[in-house]
Amino acid sequence: MKIANCPICGLPWAEAIEEEELRCSFWICDCCGCEYGYDDYPTYRETWIRQGAPWFNQKKRPKNWNLEEQLKHMIVNWNA
Numbered sequence: 001m002k003i004a005n006c007p008i009c010g011l012p013w014a015e016a017i018e019e020e021e022l023r024c025s026f027w028i029c030d031c032c033g034c035e036y037g038y039d040d041y042p043t044y045r046e047t048w049i050r051q052g053a054p055w056f057n058q059k060k061r062p063k064n065w066n067l068e069e070q071l072k073h074m075i076v077n078w079n080a
């Protein structure tokens with residue numbers, strides 16, 4: 001399955017990627033800062049939100065960013 005948003009925070013990507021490819025990519029999300037294949041777990045999301053959902057890469061944060069809107073695109077049970 002191809003996915004086009006960070007499964008943890010819902011950040012949209014420029015291109016969709018195969019799920020399996022993502023799992024072994026060890027990329028770090030610009031938004032939530034999780035590392036795919038390492039700490040991309042629901043508990044990571046919970047902690048991140050509890051901390052006020054800080055952007056890992058502040059430069060990429062859109063001015064009118066809306067967390068609630070973005071979270072609609074997460075995959076709730078990813079690695080649950």
Ligand SMILES: [Zn+2]
Binds near residue numbers: 009
């Ligand atoms: Zn993310």
